[in-house]
């Protein structure tokens with residue numbers, strides 16, 4: 001990307017923001033930073049690249065709101081590790097991107113800053129997908145070269161599918177989460193959006209580092225093991241999990257899926273059917289565990305340690321914190337209630353523990369499906385297995401906002417179905433990417449690799465556009 005094109009894109013930012021509401025805050029200093037960086041030498045790997053960063057990631061130069069009234073004026077005293085890494089590689093942040101509050105949602109409609117709109121449909125208010133809605137919209141509208149999102153159960157892959165982008169969720173633990181505000185920490189993963197897979201590779205190269213400040217960051221030792229394992233092949237075995245083949249998929253998505261299979265076969269790869277039975281339980285497992293983790297993580301937003309303080313007293317009618325906690329949006333409130341319910345003594349064994357057991361079964365079934373070893377579980381790999389998996393990324397094309405809204409109002413759990421194809425990989429910490437199979441059409445397919453097989457997955461994704 002040239003310096004000149006970066007400058008001209010900065011000039012269009014206010015208009016793009018007005019049209020799509022992709023940002024919660026724009027960076028007033030980005031032009032100066034760009035000018036300063038271009039004159040620095042030697043050239044850095046991300047020089048002249050503009051990016052947006054999801055507003056649940058701590059930045060010391062802009063507020064970090066999580067799309068919530070609770071944090072609407074919160075200013076972090078430090079930068080997330082990934083912000084430091086991107087800055088030292090020469091990338092320029094143009095702003096914080098809009099999101100479903102605390103990352104909870106699939107549409108990009110549940111933000112204190114208002115909904116994000118899909119730039120592929122400038123004349124009809126259309127869902128962009130969530131929760132990393134602004135990160136997807138910023139790239140789709142060409143405001144930035146890449147953007148950073150977080151994916152706990154699909155929040156990078158789904159909006160990427162709805163906006164015709166590559167949306168990459170790496171293996172859990174490869175990118176530091178230090179400074180990423182936790183939603184469900186056993187699944188939260190930083191992800192990358194771009195129209196160009198080679199930009200995703202360069203950004204991943206910068207971010208794929210051990211961070212001693214993040215206890216879940218993959219150790220140097222295991223990173224070394226991964227490097228020894230990763231040998232690219234010209235032909236792979238690719239499996240279609242039968243559990244993810246749904247009836248009544250829209251015809252356009254079926255066509256896109258077939259097109260991807262044809263391309264892969266034409267490139268010399270072989271397609272097989274596989275079965276991963278626990279996948280059918282992924283949604284209930286996810287919606288049991290994620291709210292439980294969220295209930296615990298969000299306890300710190302009590303108006304004392306962090307968060308919002310109302311003008312009235314915290315303690316009223318024997319209820320401590322009621323006025324402060326009421327500033328959460330409805331979706332967040334219902335997740336906190338659901339999470340606490342799953343953790344309470346009557347339901348703990350029957351819900352939370354059962355979901356954890358099923359999660360382990362799912363991970364074992366994934367292990368049995370792949371030829372590649374799993375360095376975390378110690379599984380040596382199944383020589384009769386496949387190298388990668390392929391599935392749909394979304395159950396539908398991006399809906400009109402009004403339809404999505406009435407669907408969620410009639411039953412708040414309707415929107416949870418949107419995550420059916422993406423949550424299995426989140427529960428197992430696997431690398432997965434949405435690939436846009438028809439340029440400028442919101443038709444995406446998902447490719448998935450064994451834990452740690454990120455580089456080969458990105459190479460395979462590059463073959464598809």
Ligand code: GLN
Nearest residue numbers: 103104105152153154155
């Ligand atoms: N839609 C899912 C949820 O609301 C996934 C969100 C995410 O990945 N952050 O939990």
